[in-house]
Amino acid sequence: MSSPDTVRADIPRKKRVVIKVGTSSLTYANGKMNLRFMDHLARQISDLRNRGIQVILVTSGAIGIGFPELGFKEKLSLLPYKQASAAVGQGILMNIYEHLFREYGHVVGQLLFTKGDAVNSKRYLYMRGTLSALLELGAIPVINENDAVTADEIKIGDNDTLSAIVASIAEADLLIILSDIDGLYTADPRKDPKAELIHEVPEFSRDIFRIAGGAGTSQGTGGMYTKIQAAEICVHSGIDMIIAKGSLPDVILHIMDGDNIGTLFKGENVHPQLKKRDVIIGTAVKGKILVDGGCRKALLDKGSSLLAVGITGIEGSFEEGDTVSVYYGDEELARGITHYSSGDIEKIKGLHSGEMAKALGGEAPYDTVIHRDNLLVMR
Numbered sequence: 001m002s003s004p005d006t007v008r009a010d011i012p013r014k015k016r017v018v019i020k021v022g023t024s025s026l027t028y029a030n031g032k033m034n035l036r037f038m039d040h041l042a043r044q045i046s047d048l049r050n051r052g053i054q055v056i057l058v059t060s061g062a063i064g065i066g067f068p069e070l071g072f073k074e075k076l077s078l079l080p081y082k083q084a085s086a087a088v089g090q091g092i093l094m095n096i097y098e099h100l101f102r103e104y105g106h107v108v109g110q111l112l113f114t115k116g117d118a119v120n121s122k123r124y125l126y127m128r129g130t131l132s133a134l135l136e137l138g139a140i141p142v143i144n145e146n147d148a149v150t151a152d153e154i155k156i157g158d159n160d161t162l163s164a165i166v167a168s169i170a171e172a173d174l175l176i177i178l179s180d181i182d183g184l185y186t187a188d189p190r191k192d193p194k195a196e197l198i199h200e201v202p203e204f205s206r207d208i209f210r211i212a213g214g215a216g217t218s219q220g221t222g223g224m225y226t227k228i229q230a231a232e233i234c235v236h237s238g239i240d241m242i243i244a245k246g247s248l249p250d251v252i253l254h255i256m257d258g259d260n261i262g263t264l265f266k267g268e269n270v271h272p273q274l275k276k277r278d279v280i281i282g283t284a285v286k287g288k289i290l291v292d293g294g295c296r297k298a299l300l301d302k303g304s305s306l307l308a309v310g311i312t313g314i315e316g317s318f319e320e321g322d323t324v325s326v327y328y329g330d331e332e333l334a335r336g337i338t339h340y341s342s343g344d345i346e347k348i349k350g351l352h353s354g355e356m357a358k359a360l361g362g363e364a365p366y367d368t369v370i371h372r373d374n375l376l377v378m379r
Contacts, residue, residue, distance in 0.1 A: 287316030
Protein backbone atom coordinates (compact mmCIF):
# COMPACT_ATOMS: atom_id res chain seq x y z
CA MET A 1 0.00 0.00 0.00
CA SER A 2 1.28 3.46 -0.82
CA SER A 3 2.70 5.74 1.85
CA PRO A 4 0.64 8.62 3.27
CA ASP A 5 0.25 11.52 0.83
CA THR A 6 0.82 15.11 1.98
CA VAL A 7 -2.17 16.18 -0.13
CA ARG A 8 -4.31 13.86 2.01
CA ALA A 9 -2.75 14.76 5.34
CA ASP A 10 -6.07 16.05 6.66
CA ILE A 11 -8.02 12.85 5.82
CA PRO A 12 -7.19 11.13 9.16
CA ARG A 13 -8.71 14.13 10.95
CA LYS A 14 -12.12 13.76 9.30
CA LYS A 15 -14.85 13.24 11.90
CA ARG A 16 -17.94 12.42 9.82
CA VAL A 17 -17.68 10.15 6.78
CA VAL A 18 -20.25 8.80 4.30
CA ILE A 19 -19.35 5.51 2.62
CA LYS A 20 -21.22 4.37 -0.46
CA VAL A 21 -21.10 0.80 -1.71
CA GLY A 22 -22.64 -0.45 -4.95
CA THR A 23 -24.52 -3.54 -6.03
CA SER A 24 -21.55 -4.92 -7.98
CA SER A 25 -19.50 -5.00 -4.76
CA LEU A 26 -22.27 -6.48 -2.62
CA THR A 27 -23.36 -9.28 -4.97
CA TYR A 28 -21.95 -11.88 -7.31
CA ALA A 29 -23.00 -12.05 -10.96
CA ASN A 30 -25.84 -14.43 -10.04
CA GLY A 31 -27.31 -11.88 -7.61
CA LYS A 32 -26.33 -13.75 -4.47
CA MET A 33 -24.71 -11.73 -1.69
CA ASN A 34 -20.93 -11.45 -1.47
CA LEU A 35 -20.74 -12.17 2.25
CA ARG A 36 -16.95 -11.94 2.37
CA PHE A 37 -17.11 -8.36 1.07
CA MET A 38 -19.96 -7.42 3.39
CA ASP A 39 -18.07 -8.74 6.41
CA HIS A 40 -14.95 -6.87 5.23
CA LEU A 41 -17.04 -3.69 4.93
CA ALA A 42 -18.68 -4.05 8.35
CA ARG A 43 -15.35 -4.71 10.05
CA GLN A 44 -13.71 -1.60 8.57
CA ILE A 45 -16.65 0.67 9.38
CA SER A 46 -16.79 -0.71 12.91
CA ASP A 47 -13.10 0.05 13.33
CA LEU A 48 -13.70 3.65 12.25
CA ARG A 49 -16.49 3.94 14.82
CA ASN A 50 -14.10 2.58 17.45
CA ARG A 51 -11.73 5.42 16.53
CA GLY A 52 -14.53 7.90 17.24
CA ILE A 53 -15.34 8.66 13.59
CA GLN A 54 -19.04 8.97 12.75
CA VAL A 55 -19.98 6.87 9.71
CA ILE A 56 -23.05 6.80 7.46
CA LEU A 57 -23.36 3.87 5.05
CA VAL A 58 -25.22 4.37 1.77
CA THR A 59 -25.90 0.96 0.28
CA SER A 60 -27.25 -0.32 -3.00
CA GLY A 61 -28.22 -3.93 -3.55
CA ALA A 62 -31.88 -4.32 -2.60
CA ILE A 63 -33.13 -4.95 -6.15
CA GLY A 64 -30.05 -6.99 -7.09
CA ILE A 65 -30.45 -9.20 -4.03
CA GLY A 66 -34.22 -9.48 -4.33
CA PHE A 67 -34.62 -10.51 -7.95
CA PRO A 68 -33.02 -14.01 -7.71
CA GLU A 69 -35.07 -14.62 -4.55
CA LEU A 70 -38.20 -14.13 -6.67
CA GLY A 71 -36.96 -16.48 -9.38
CA PHE A 72 -35.65 -13.94 -11.92
CA LYS A 73 -32.49 -14.78 -13.85
CA GLU A 74 -31.50 -11.31 -15.10
CA LYS A 75 -31.86 -7.63 -14.34
CA LEU A 76 -35.44 -6.40 -14.51
CA SER A 77 -37.01 -3.58 -16.52
CA LEU A 78 -40.69 -3.72 -15.50
CA LEU A 79 -41.15 -1.26 -12.62
CA PRO A 80 -43.55 -3.33 -10.43
CA TYR A 81 -41.16 -6.30 -10.60
CA LYS A 82 -38.22 -4.07 -9.68
CA GLN A 83 -40.20 -2.67 -6.76
CA ALA A 84 -41.19 -6.16 -5.63
CA SER A 85 -37.54 -7.22 -5.79
CA ALA A 86 -36.54 -4.17 -3.75
CA ALA A 87 -39.15 -4.99 -1.11
CA VAL A 88 -37.78 -8.52 -0.75
CA GLY A 89 -34.11 -7.60 -1.07
CA GLN A 90 -34.16 -4.69 1.38
CA GLY A 91 -35.20 -6.92 4.26
CA ILE A 92 -32.54 -9.49 3.44
CA LEU A 93 -29.89 -6.81 3.07
CA MET A 94 -30.65 -5.13 6.39
CA ASN A 95 -30.80 -8.47 8.18
CA ILE A 96 -27.25 -9.22 7.07
CA TYR A 97 -25.99 -5.73 7.97
CA GLU A 98 -27.65 -5.88 11.38
CA HIS A 99 -26.07 -9.29 12.09
CA LEU A 100 -22.57 -8.32 10.89
CA PHE A 101 -22.39 -4.98 12.70
CA ARG A 102 -23.75 -6.50 15.90
CA GLU A 103 -20.96 -9.09 15.73
CA TYR A 104 -18.51 -6.15 15.78
CA GLY A 105 -20.35 -4.42 18.62
CA HIS A 106 -22.33 -1.76 16.75
CA VAL A 107 -25.98 -0.89 16.14
CA VAL A 108 -27.38 0.10 12.74
CA GLY A 109 -30.50 2.09 11.85
CA GLN A 110 -32.22 1.91 8.47
CA LEU A 111 -33.38 4.99 6.54
CA LEU A 112 -35.10 4.78 3.16
CA PHE A 113 -34.71 7.97 1.16
CA THR A 114 -36.42 9.57 -1.85
CA LYS A 115 -35.79 12.68 -3.90
CA GLY A 116 -38.62 14.43 -2.07
CA ASP A 117 -36.70 14.16 1.21
CA ALA A 118 -34.03 16.44 -0.23
CA VAL A 119 -36.23 19.09 -1.87
CA ASN A 120 -39.10 19.31 0.63
CA SER A 121 -38.06 21.44 3.58
CA LYS A 122 -40.16 19.57 6.16
CA ARG A 123 -38.90 16.13 5.09
CA TYR A 124 -35.36 17.51 4.83
CA LEU A 125 -35.70 18.69 8.42
CA TYR A 126 -36.87 15.28 9.62
CA MET A 127 -34.18 13.48 7.64
CA ARG A 128 -31.45 15.70 9.03
CA GLY A 129 -32.81 15.34 12.55
CA THR A 130 -32.96 11.55 12.35
CA LEU A 131 -29.43 11.34 10.96
CA SER A 132 -28.11 13.64 13.67
CA ALA A 133 -29.86 11.67 16.41
CA LEU A 134 -28.55 8.31 15.16
CA LEU A 135 -25.00 9.62 14.98
CA GLU A 136 -25.24 11.32 18.37
CA LEU A 137 -26.46 8.05 19.91
CA GLY A 138 -23.61 6.07 18.39
CA ALA A 139 -25.59 4.15 15.76
CA ILE A 140 -24.53 3.66 12.14
CA PRO A 141 -27.22 4.93 9.71
CA VAL A 142 -27.68 2.60 6.73
CA ILE A 143 -29.39 4.42 3.86
CA ASN A 144 -30.87 3.25 0.58
CA GLU A 145 -33.31 4.75 -1.89
CA ASN A 146 -36.88 3.64 -1.23
CA ASP A 147 -37.12 1.67 -4.49
CA ALA A 148 -40.10 -0.40 -3.32
CA VAL A 149 -42.53 2.54 -3.47
CA THR A 150 -40.77 5.17 -5.58
CA ALA A 151 -41.73 5.66 -9.23
CA ASP A 152 -39.02 6.44 -11.76
CA GLU A 153 -40.05 10.06 -12.22
CA ILE A 154 -39.47 10.86 -8.53
CA LYS A 155 -36.39 8.70 -8.03
CA ILE A 156 -32.93 10.03 -7.38
CA GLY A 157 -31.98 7.21 -9.73
CA ASP A 158 -28.59 6.07 -8.49
CA ASN A 159 -26.95 5.75 -5.13
CA ASP A 160 -23.85 7.70 -6.16
CA THR A 161 -26.01 10.83 -6.32
CA LEU A 162 -27.90 9.73 -3.21
CA SER A 163 -24.66 9.40 -1.25
CA ALA A 164 -23.61 12.93 -2.23
CA ILE A 165 -26.99 14.33 -1.18
CA VAL A 166 -26.73 12.49 2.14
CA ALA A 167 -23.19 13.81 2.64
CA SER A 168 -24.44 17.35 2.03
CA ILE A 169 -27.45 17.00 4.35
CA ALA A 170 -25.28 15.45 7.08
CA GLU A 171 -22.52 18.06 6.56
CA ALA A 172 -20.03 15.22 6.27
CA ASP A 173 -16.30 15.85 5.93
CA LEU A 174 -15.71 13.11 3.35
CA LEU A 175 -17.60 10.84 0.96
CA ILE A 176 -15.94 7.56 -0.04
CA ILE A 177 -17.49 5.82 -3.06
CA LEU A 178 -16.37 2.20 -3.29
CA SER A 179 -16.47 0.95 -6.86
CA ASP A 180 -15.27 -1.95 -8.98
CA ILE A 181 -12.51 0.19 -10.53
CA ASP A 182 -9.59 2.03 -8.92
CA GLY A 183 -10.82 5.55 -9.56
CA LEU A 184 -11.07 8.10 -12.35
CA TYR A 185 -8.79 7.45 -15.32
CA THR A 186 -7.69 9.68 -18.17
CA ALA A 187 -9.69 7.33 -20.44
CA ASP A 188 -11.72 4.14 -20.07
CA PRO A 189 -9.14 1.58 -18.87
CA ARG A 190 -11.24 -1.26 -20.28
CA LYS A 191 -10.74 0.16 -23.77
CA ASP A 192 -7.48 2.10 -23.60
CA PRO A 193 -4.41 0.31 -22.15
CA LYS A 194 -2.62 3.68 -21.88
CA ALA A 195 -5.24 5.11 -19.52
CA GLU A 196 -3.72 6.47 -16.31
CA LEU A 197 -5.29 6.80 -12.88
CA ILE A 198 -5.89 10.39 -11.77
CA HIS A 199 -4.97 10.53 -8.09
CA GLU A 200 -6.26 14.03 -7.38
CA VAL A 201 -8.71 16.53 -8.88
CA PRO A 202 -7.82 19.76 -7.00
CA GLU A 203 -10.41 21.86 -8.83
CA PHE A 204 -13.64 20.53 -10.30
CA SER A 205 -14.38 21.23 -13.96
CA ARG A 206 -17.27 20.00 -16.08
CA ASP A 207 -14.66 18.87 -18.60
CA ILE A 208 -14.24 15.85 -16.32
CA PHE A 209 -17.59 14.55 -17.56
CA ARG A 210 -16.08 14.03 -21.01
CA ILE A 211 -13.98 11.10 -19.81
CA ALA A 212 -16.85 9.44 -17.91
CA GLY A 213 -18.82 6.66 -19.61
CA GLY A 214 -22.33 5.28 -19.16
CA ALA A 215 -23.73 2.72 -16.74
CA GLY A 216 -21.45 0.13 -15.23
CA THR A 217 -22.16 -3.54 -14.57
CA SER A 218 -25.31 -5.52 -15.29
CA GLN A 219 -26.11 -5.58 -11.55
CA GLY A 220 -25.60 -1.86 -10.85
CA THR A 221 -27.06 1.35 -12.23
CA GLY A 222 -24.14 3.73 -11.85
CA GLY A 223 -21.03 4.17 -13.96
CA MET A 224 -18.25 6.73 -13.71
CA TYR A 225 -20.56 9.45 -15.00
CA THR A 226 -22.82 9.24 -11.93
CA LYS A 227 -19.76 9.30 -9.68
CA ILE A 228 -18.63 12.52 -11.31
CA GLN A 229 -22.12 13.93 -10.72
CA ALA A 230 -21.72 12.99 -7.06
CA ALA A 231 -18.31 14.66 -6.99
CA GLU A 232 -19.81 17.88 -8.36
CA ILE A 233 -22.38 17.96 -5.54
CA CYS A 234 -19.74 17.24 -2.90
CA VAL A 235 -17.15 19.70 -4.18
CA HIS A 236 -19.66 22.57 -4.28
CA SER A 237 -20.79 21.62 -0.76
CA GLY A 238 -17.23 21.83 0.55
CA ILE A 239 -16.92 18.05 1.00
CA ASP A 240 -13.96 15.96 -0.13
CA MET A 241 -14.80 12.83 -2.14
CA ILE A 242 -12.73 9.74 -2.98
CA ILE A 243 -13.49 7.03 -5.54
CA ALA A 244 -11.64 3.79 -4.82
CA LYS A 245 -11.78 0.06 -5.54
CA GLY A 246 -13.84 -1.62 -2.86
CA SER A 247 -12.14 -5.01 -3.11
CA LEU A 248 -8.72 -3.71 -2.03
CA PRO A 249 -7.72 -5.08 1.42
CA ASP A 250 -8.75 -2.66 4.18
CA VAL A 251 -9.32 0.03 1.57
CA ILE A 252 -11.42 2.26 3.85
CA LEU A 253 -8.91 2.10 6.68
CA HIS A 254 -6.02 2.91 4.35
CA ILE A 255 -7.94 5.85 2.88
CA MET A 256 -8.61 7.18 6.39
CA ASP A 257 -4.91 6.79 7.19
CA GLY A 258 -4.19 9.23 4.33
CA ASP A 259 -2.81 6.69 1.84
CA ASN A 260 -2.78 7.69 -1.83
CA ILE A 261 -5.58 5.38 -2.98
CA GLY A 262 -8.13 6.07 -5.70
CA THR A 263 -9.10 9.55 -6.91
CA LEU A 264 -9.54 12.45 -4.50
CA PHE A 265 -11.84 15.35 -5.43
CA LYS A 266 -11.04 18.30 -3.17
CA GLY A 267 -14.02 20.15 -1.78
CA GLU A 268 -14.22 23.88 -2.30
CA ASN A 269 -13.64 26.22 0.63
CA VAL A 270 -17.34 26.78 1.31
CA HIS A 271 -18.58 28.82 4.26
CA PRO A 272 -20.85 26.62 6.41
CA GLN A 273 -23.72 29.07 5.96
CA LEU A 274 -23.66 28.60 2.18
CA LYS A 275 -24.27 24.85 2.52
CA LYS A 276 -27.78 25.68 3.72
CA ARG A 277 -28.59 28.10 0.94
CA ASP A 278 -30.11 25.75 -1.65
CA VAL A 279 -32.64 24.26 0.75
CA ILE A 280 -33.52 27.40 2.70
CA ILE A 281 -33.31 30.12 0.04
CA GLY A 282 -34.76 27.82 -2.62
CA THR A 283 -37.94 27.27 -0.60
CA ALA A 284 -40.83 29.73 -0.50
CA VAL A 285 -40.93 31.82 2.68
CA LYS A 286 -44.25 31.17 4.43
CA GLY A 287 -44.14 33.78 7.21
CA LYS A 288 -42.14 35.93 9.61
CA ILE A 289 -40.89 35.49 13.16
CA LEU A 290 -40.20 38.74 15.01
CA VAL A 291 -37.48 38.84 17.67
CA ASP A 292 -36.06 41.19 20.30
CA GLY A 293 -32.64 42.86 20.46
CA GLY A 294 -31.08 40.19 22.65
CA CYS A 295 -32.08 37.51 20.19
CA ARG A 296 -30.72 39.60 17.29
CA LYS A 297 -27.34 39.79 18.99
CA ALA A 298 -27.31 36.04 19.73
CA LEU A 299 -28.13 35.15 16.13
CA LEU A 300 -25.68 37.55 14.47
CA ASP A 301 -22.77 37.53 16.89
CA LYS A 302 -22.90 34.12 18.55
CA GLY A 303 -24.32 31.84 15.84
CA SER A 304 -27.09 30.74 18.20
CA SER A 305 -30.25 28.82 17.45
CA LEU A 306 -33.55 30.71 17.58
CA LEU A 307 -35.17 30.17 20.97
CA ALA A 308 -38.75 30.95 21.94
CA VAL A 309 -37.64 33.32 24.70
CA GLY A 310 -36.40 35.85 22.14
CA ILE A 311 -39.54 35.83 19.99
CA THR A 312 -41.91 38.79 20.25
CA GLY A 313 -44.43 37.91 17.55
CA ILE A 314 -45.21 36.36 14.17
CA GLU A 315 -46.67 37.40 10.84
CA GLY A 316 -48.49 35.03 8.53
CA SER A 317 -49.62 31.44 8.91
CA PHE A 318 -47.15 28.57 8.55
CA GLU A 319 -46.64 24.98 9.59
CA GLU A 320 -43.85 22.99 11.17
CA GLY A 321 -41.15 22.38 8.56
CA ASP A 322 -41.89 25.56 6.56
CA THR A 323 -39.23 28.12 5.73
CA VAL A 324 -39.70 31.44 7.54
CA SER A 325 -37.89 34.77 7.80
CA VAL A 326 -36.58 36.10 11.11
CA TYR A 327 -36.91 39.88 11.57
CA TYR A 328 -35.80 42.47 14.09
CA GLY A 329 -37.95 45.48 13.26
CA ASP A 330 -37.56 46.03 9.50
CA GLU A 331 -34.24 44.15 9.35
CA GLU A 332 -34.26 40.58 8.01
CA LEU A 333 -31.74 38.70 10.12
CA ALA A 334 -32.07 35.13 8.88
CA ARG A 335 -34.17 32.49 7.19
CA GLY A 336 -34.67 28.99 8.43
CA ILE A 337 -36.81 25.89 8.76
CA THR A 338 -39.09 26.13 11.78
CA HIS A 339 -39.76 23.32 14.23
CA TYR A 340 -43.10 24.87 15.25
CA SER A 341 -46.20 26.17 13.50
CA SER A 342 -47.30 29.79 13.77
CA GLY A 343 -50.09 28.74 16.16
CA ASP A 344 -47.66 26.99 18.51
CA ILE A 345 -45.18 29.89 18.40
CA GLU A 346 -47.96 32.22 19.52
CA LYS A 347 -48.27 30.02 22.62
CA ILE A 348 -44.55 29.76 23.43
CA LYS A 349 -43.14 33.15 22.37
CA GLY A 350 -41.16 34.81 25.16
CA LEU A 351 -40.94 31.59 27.18
CA HIS A 352 -37.87 29.69 28.36
CA SER A 353 -37.45 26.10 27.17
CA GLY A 354 -38.63 24.66 30.48
CA GLU A 355 -41.92 26.58 30.23
CA MET A 356 -42.86 25.47 26.72
CA ALA A 357 -44.49 22.13 27.54
CA LYS A 358 -47.08 23.70 29.85
CA ALA A 359 -47.97 26.33 27.24
CA LEU A 360 -48.33 23.70 24.52
CA GLY A 361 -50.38 21.39 26.73
CA GLY A 362 -47.96 18.53 26.15
CA GLU A 363 -44.30 17.71 25.71
CA ALA A 364 -42.31 20.20 23.60
CA PRO A 365 -40.59 18.11 20.89
CA TYR A 366 -37.77 20.64 20.38
CA ASP A 367 -35.92 23.08 22.63
CA THR A 368 -35.30 25.39 19.67
CA VAL A 369 -37.76 27.06 17.31
CA ILE A 370 -35.13 27.03 14.55
CA HIS A 371 -31.93 25.10 15.14
CA ARG A 372 -28.75 26.85 13.99
CA ASP A 373 -28.06 23.98 11.56
CA ASN A 374 -31.26 24.95 9.72
CA LEU A 375 -30.76 28.72 9.98
CA LEU A 376 -29.16 30.88 7.30
CA VAL A 377 -28.01 34.26 8.62
CA MET A 378 -28.61 36.87 5.93
CA ARG A 379 -25.43 38.88 6.28
